[in-house]
Amino acid sequence: MGSLAAGNGAAGHASNGGGVADHALALEINGAGAGNGHKMGVVERAAPVLQANGGGKIKKKVSPMDKYWVAADDGEMEAATADGGEDGRRPLLFRNFKVKGILLHPYRLLSLIRLVAIIMFFVWRVRHPHADGMWLWWISMVGDLWFGVTWLLNQIAKLSPVKRVPDLALLKQQFDLPDGNSNLPVIDVFINTVDPINEPMIYTMNSILSILAVDYPVDKHACYFSDDGGSIIHFDGLLETAKFAALWVPFCRKHSIEPRAPESYFSVKARPYTGNAPEDFADDHTHISREYDEFKERLDALFTVVPKRGYNHADSKEGAKATWMADGTQWPGTWIEPAENHKKGQHDGIVQVMLKHPGHEPELGLPASTSNPLDFSAVDARLPMLVYISREKRPGCDHQKKAGAMNVQLRISALLTNAPFIINFDCDHYVNNSKAFRAGICFMLDRREGDNTAFVQFPQRFDDVDPTDRYCNHNRVFFDATLLGLNGIQGPSFVGTGCMFRRFALYGTDPPRWRSDDVKIVDSSKKFGSSLSFMSSILPSANQEHSIMSPPALEESVMADLADVMTCSYEDGTEWGKEVGWVYNIATEDVVTGFRLHRNGWRSMYCRMEPDAFAGTAPINLTERLYQILRWSGGSLEMFFSPYCPLLAGGRLHPMQRIAYANMTAYPVSSIFLLFYLLFPVIWIFRGQFYIQKPFPTYVLYLVIVIVMTELIGVIEIKWAGLTLLDWIRNEQFYIVGATAVYPTAVLHMVLKLFGFKGVSFKLTAKQVASSTSDKFAELYAVQWAPLLIPTMVVIAVNVCAIGASIGKAIVGGWSLMQMADAGLGLLFNAWILVLIYPFALGMIGRWSKKPYVLFIMFIIAFIVIAMLDIAIQAMRSGFVRFHFKSSGGASFPTSWGL
Numbered sequence: 049m050g051s052l053a054a055g056n057g058a059a060g061h062a063s064n065g066g067g068v069a070d071h072a073l074a075l076e077i078n079g080a081g082a083g084n085g086h087k088m089g090v091v092e093r094a095a096p097v098l099q100a101n102g103g104g105k106i107k108k109k110v111s112p113m114d115k116y117w118v119a120a121d122d123g124e125m126e127a128a129t130a131d132g133g134e135d136g137r138r139p140l141l142f143r144n145f146k147v148k149g150i151l152l153h154p155y156r157l158l159s160l161i162r163l164v165a166i167i168m169f170f171v172w173r174v175r176h177p178h179a180d181g182m183w184l185w186w187i188s189m190v191g192d193l194w195f196g197v198t199w200l201l202n203q204i205a206k207l208s209p210v211k212r213v214p215d216l217a218l219l220k221q222q223f224d225l226p227d228g229n230s231n232l233p234v235i236d237v238f239i240n241t242v243d244p245i246n247e248p249m250i251y252t253m254n255s256i257l258s259i260l261a262v263d264y265p266v267d268k269h270a271c272y273f274s275d276d277g278g279s280i281i282h283f284d285g286l287l288e289t290a291k292f293a294a295l296w297v298p299f300c301r302k303h304s305i306e307p308r309a310p311e312s313y314f315s316v317k318a319r320p321y322t323g324n325a326p327e328d329f330a331d332d333h334t335h336i337s338r339e340y341d342e343f344k345e346r347l348d349a350l351f352t353v354v355p356k357r358g359y360n361h362a363d364s365k366e367g368a369k370a371t372w373m374a375d376g377t378q379w380p381g382t383w384i385e386p387a388e389n390h391k392k393g394q395h396d397g398i399v400q401v402m403l404k405h406p407g408h409e410p411e412l413g414l415p416a417s418t419s420n421p422l423d424f425s426a427v428d429a430r431l432p433m434l435v436y437i438s439r440e441k442r443p444g445c446d447h448q449k450k451a452g453a454m455n456v457q458l459r460i461s462a463l464l465t466n467a468p469f470i471i472n473f474d475c476d477h478y479v480n481n482s483k484a485f486r487a488g489i490c491f492m493l494d495r496r497e498g499d500n501t502a503f504v505q506f507p508q509r510f511d512d513v514d515p516t517d518r519y520c521n522h523n524r525v526f527f528d529a530t531l532l533g534l535n536g537i538q539g540p541s542f543v544g545t546g547c548m549f550r551r552f553a554l555y556g557t558d559p560p561r562w563r564s565d566d567v568k569i570v571d572s573s574k575k576f577g578s579s580l581s582f583m584s585s586i587l588p589s590a591n592q593e594h595s596i597m598s599p600p601a602l603e604e605s606v607m608a609d610l611a612d613v614m615t616c617s618y619e620d621g622t623e624w625g626k627e628v629g630w631v632y633n634i635a636t637e638d639v640v641t642g643f644r645l646h647r648n649g650w651r652s653m654y655c656r657m658e659p660d661a662f663a664g665t666a667p668i669n670l671t672e673r674l675y676q677i678l679r680w681s682g683g684s685l686e687m688f689f690s691p692y693c694p695l696l697a698g699g700r701l702h703p704m705q706r707i708a709y710a711n712m713t714a715y716p717v718s719s720i721f722l723l724f725y726l727l728f729p730v731i732w733i734f735r736g737q738f739y740i741q742k743p744f745p746t747y748v749l750y751l752v753i754v755i756v757m758t759e760l761i762g763v764i765e766i767k768w769a770g771l772t773l774l775d776w777i778r779n780e781q782f783y784i785v786g787a788t789a790v791y792p793t794a795v796l797h798m799v800l801k802l803f804g805f806k807g808v809s810f811k812l813t814a815k816q817v818a819s820s821t822s823d824k825f826a827e828l829y830a831v832q833w834a835p836l837l838i839p840t841m842v843v844i845a846v847n848v849c850a851i852g853a854s855i856g857k858a859i860v861g862g863w864s865l866m867q868m869a870d871a872g873l874g875l876l877f878n879a880w881i882l883v884l885i886y887p888f889a890l891g892m893i894g895r896w897s898k899k900p901y902v903l904f905i906m907f908i909i910a911f912i913v914i915a916m917l918d919i920a921i922q923a924m925r926s927g928f929v930r931f932h933f934k935s936s937g938g939a940s941f942p943t944s945w946g947l
C-alpha cells in the first residue's frame with residue numbers, strides 16, 4: 049500500500065508537505081493583495097496573429113501550407129448561419145479545407161497510373177523468370193510484391209487529405225462572456241517526467257510555465273505533474289517554478305507574450321509588441337529576464353543544495369542517511385542515497401497540491417513597489433491549480449512506464465477536478481501558442497463531429513533541430529502529409545504528446561454515434577477498480593458543458609481516496625491498460641491507445657495552427673534518434689501481433705483507417721527485403737555480375753516509369769503539404785537509414801517475443817542537454833557507439849566496395865557492352881544507396897561532418913584503394929595484368945533486347 053506524503057499530516061496540511069502548501073497560499077495572497085473591488089478581469093489583448101483563423105481581417109501573405117487548399121464546407125456554413133442560435137444548437141467552430149483540384153486530381157491519377165504500372169511490371173516479371181538466378185529472382189519477386197503492397201497502403205491513406213482550421217474568433221464570441229467570465233469547459237493538463245538529468249529539468253519547468261500561462265480561463269484548467277522518479281529535485285524545482293510563475297504569468301498576460309515558455313521567449317529576437325502596456329514593457333522585460341536567470345540558477349543549485357541538506361540535519365536519527373525536504377522532514381520519494389522504500393522503483397505515492405485552485409473571481413496583482421518593480425495592478429494575477437504526483441512504486445510490480453503514469457494521473461485528476469477534457473504533454477514539449485487549448489476545444493464542441501471526437505492531435509514541432517534536419521527529426525512528411533490524409537478518414541493517430549482528449553472516451557465508452565441509449569456504467573468495479581469516488585466521477589465527466597472547476601477540500605477522506613487510486617495494486621484485475629485509459633504492455637502506448645479509440649468508433653481531429661500550437665526538443669544525436677525509432681518500430685510490430693492488430697478490429701473502424709493502421713504497424717518488415725537489396729552488390733564485388741532482370745530495356749523502362757511516378761507524386765505532395773524538397777528527401781533518406789539500422793532489430797525483437805523471449809528492452813530517450821557552450825549543435829556531432837550502427841555501416845561498406853571493384857574491373861577491361869550496361873545500372877544503384885545513407889555516413893564521421901566535403905574525399909580515397917585492391921586480386925588470379933580499355937566495338941547485341 050502506498051501512503052501519501054500529504055496524507056500523514058494534520059488536517060489539510062501534511063507534516064512533511066506543510067511548508068509547501070503554505071507557500072502556495074502565500075503566493076495567492078500575494079496575488080490577491082491589491083484587490084480593490086473594481087473588476088478589470090483578465091487583460092484582453094488584440095486578436096492573435098492566427099493566419100489560419102477564418103475570421104482574420106488583414107490580408108496576409110498566404111503561407112505555403114495554405115496555398116493549395118480550398119474551403120469544402122460552404123454549404124454547411126450557410127445552413128448553420130441560417131438556423132444558427134435559435135434552437136440553441138452549437139455553432140460550427142472550425143472550417144474544413146480540401147486540396148484544390150489542380151493538385152488533387154493529378155495526385156490521384158498519378159497514383160493510379162503507378163498502381164497499374166507496378167501490376168503490369170509484376171505480371172511481366174512473372175512471365176520472365178530469371179533462369180540463371182532463380183533464387184535471386186524469387187527473393188526479389190517477393191520483395192517487390194511486398195514493396196508494391198506497402199506503397200499502396202501508404203498511398204491510399206493520403207488520397208483525400210483534409211485540413212481543419214479552428215475558428216477562434218467565433219469560439220471567443222460564443223463562450224467568453226462580456227463580464228470577463230467564460231463558459232468554456234474545464235481542462236486537465238498532464239505532464240510527465242522521470243529523470244531530472246536525462247530530461248533536463250529546465251525544459252520540464254519551462255513546459256510547466258507555458259501551461260500555467262496559457263490563454264485559457266485560469267480557473268478552468270489545472271496542471272498535473274507526474275514525476276515517475278519520485279525525485280525531490282523535481283519537487284523542489286516545481287516549488288521554485290510556482291514561485292517564479294507568480295511573476296511570469298502576469299507578465300505574459302500584461303504584455304501578451306508569445307511563446308510563454310521563457311527559455312524560448314528569451315531566445316527569440318525582436319517581435320512586434322501586441323500587449324496593452326508598451327510604456328512598461330522595456331523595464332518589465334529587463335526585470336523578468338533577470339528574475340528568470342536567477343530562477344534558473346536556483347534550479348541548478350538544487351542538485352547541490354538538496355544532497356547537502358541531507359547531511360546537515362543534526363536531528364536525524366542515528367545517522368539515517370535520508371534525503372530531507374526544506375522543512376526538515378524526510379522526503380517520502382526516492383533518496384539520493386537509495387534506501388529501503390526510498391529508491392527507484394520502490395517508494396510511497398505522493399500527491400501534493402502546489403498551487404490551489406484560484407477561485408472564480410479575478411484578483412488583480414500588486415502595483416509596483418521598491419521590492420517589486422513590476423506593476424501588475426491591472427492584471428489578473430491568479431495562477432491555475434498545480435498538482436505534484438508521484439505514484440507508488442513497488443518491486444515486482446510492472447509500472448507500465450508512461451502509460452501507467454498517465455492512468456494514475458487520470459484517476460487522481462478525476463477525484464480533484466474531473467475535467468471533461470485532458471491535454472497531455474511529455475516533459476520535452478511546451479505550449480508555443482497560448483491559444484492552442486482554445487483551438488482544441490473548437491473541435492470538441494463543434495456541432496457536427498464534436499461529440500464523436502475522442503481526441504485532437506496537434507503536430508509535434510521541434511526547436512533544437514539543426515537547420516538541414518539531418519536525421520529527419522521534424523518528420524514533416526508524417527506531420528504535414530500523412531496525418532492530413534488520415535484527418536480525411538477517421539482522424540490522425542495519437543502520437544504521444546500534444547493531444548487533447550475527451551476524458552469519457554478514455555474510459556472505454558462508445559461514441560454517441562454508436563451508443564444506443566444513455567450510458568450505464570455496469571459492473572464498473574471490475575472495469576474501473578474499487579474506488580467509489582472514482583466511479584462516481586465517471587458519469588459527470590461526460591458532461592462537456594462542465595465549465596466550473598471545484599476541487600474538493602483536501603480532507604482526510606479525500607486524501608485517502610487519492611492514496612488509494614495511486615497504489616500499485618489498484619489496477620489488479622481491472623480493465624485499466626486494456627479497455628480503460630492508456631494501453632499497456634507495448635513499447636508505444638500512443639498509437640495503440642489512439643487505435644483503441646478509433647476501433648470503438650470514435651474519431652479524431654488534426655489541428656495545425658500558426659504559430660505552432662506546441663513545440664519541443666528532439667534527440668538530435670544519431671544514436672539516440674535510432675533508439676527512438678527502434679522503440680517506435682518495435683512497438684508497431686508488437687501492436688500488429690497483439691489483440692490490437694488492425695486486421696482484427698470490428699466494423700466501426702473505417703476501412704481506409706484500417707489500411708492506414710496496417711501500414712503503420714507492419715512497415716518494419718520491409719526492412720528485411722530492403723536490407724537484402726542493399727547488400728546485393730556483394731555478388732557484384734565477387735562475381736563481377738549485377739543481378740538484373742532480363743530483357744534489360746523493358747526492365748529499365750518499367751523501372752523508370754515507376755520511379756518517375758514516385759517522384760511526381762512526391763512533388764505534388766510537397767506542394768499541398770507545404771513542404772520543402774529537402775524535407776521530402778530527408779524523409780526518404782531516413783527511411784533507408786531506419787530500414788537498415790533499426791527495423792531489422794525491431795523485426796528480431798518481434799520474432800523473439802513471438803517465441804516467448806523477452807525481446808529488446810527499450811530505453812527512455814535522452815533529451816538534449818541544455819547547452820551552455822556556444823556550439824548549439826554539439827550533440828549533432830557526437831558519435832555514440834551502438835550495435836545498431838553496424839548493419840548500416842555494412843551496407844555502406846558493401847556499396848563502396850562495389851563501386852571500387854567496378855572501377856577496378858573497368859580499368860582491367862574485358863567487358864562486353866552488355867556487361868557495361870549492367871555495370872552502369874549497378875553503379876547508379878550503388879551511388880543512389882550512398883546518397884540515401886549520406887546523413888548516416890555524416891553522423892559516423894562526427895565533428896568532421898561540419899565540412900561535408902571531407903566525406904566525399906574519404907569516399908574517393910576508399911574507391912581508389914578498393915579499385916587497386918581489386919586489380920591486384922585479378923592480377924594474382926590471372927598471373928598478369930592486361931591494361932587496356934576495351935571499346936564497345938566487339939560486343940554483340942542479344943536479339944532478346946527488343947521490347
Ligand SMILES: O=c1ccn([C@@H]2O[C@H](COP(=O)(O)OP(=O)(O)O[C@H]3O[C@H](CO)[C@@H](O)[C@H](O)[C@H]3O)[C@@H](O)[C@H]2O)c(=O)[nH]1
Nearest residue numbers: 240241242276449450453474475543544545636676812813
Ligand atoms: O516510466 C516512464 C517512462 C517515460 N515517461 C515519460 O514519457 C514521455 C515520453 O518518453 P520519451 O522517452 O521522451 O519518448 P520519446 O521517444 O521522446 O517520445 C515519443 O514516443 C513515445 C512512445 O511512442 C511517446 O509516448 C511520446 O509521446 C513520443 O513523443 C516522457 O515525458 C517521459 O518522461 C514516464 O512518465 N514514465
Ligand SMILES: [Mn+2]
Nearest residue numbers: 474476665813
Ligand atoms: Mn520525447
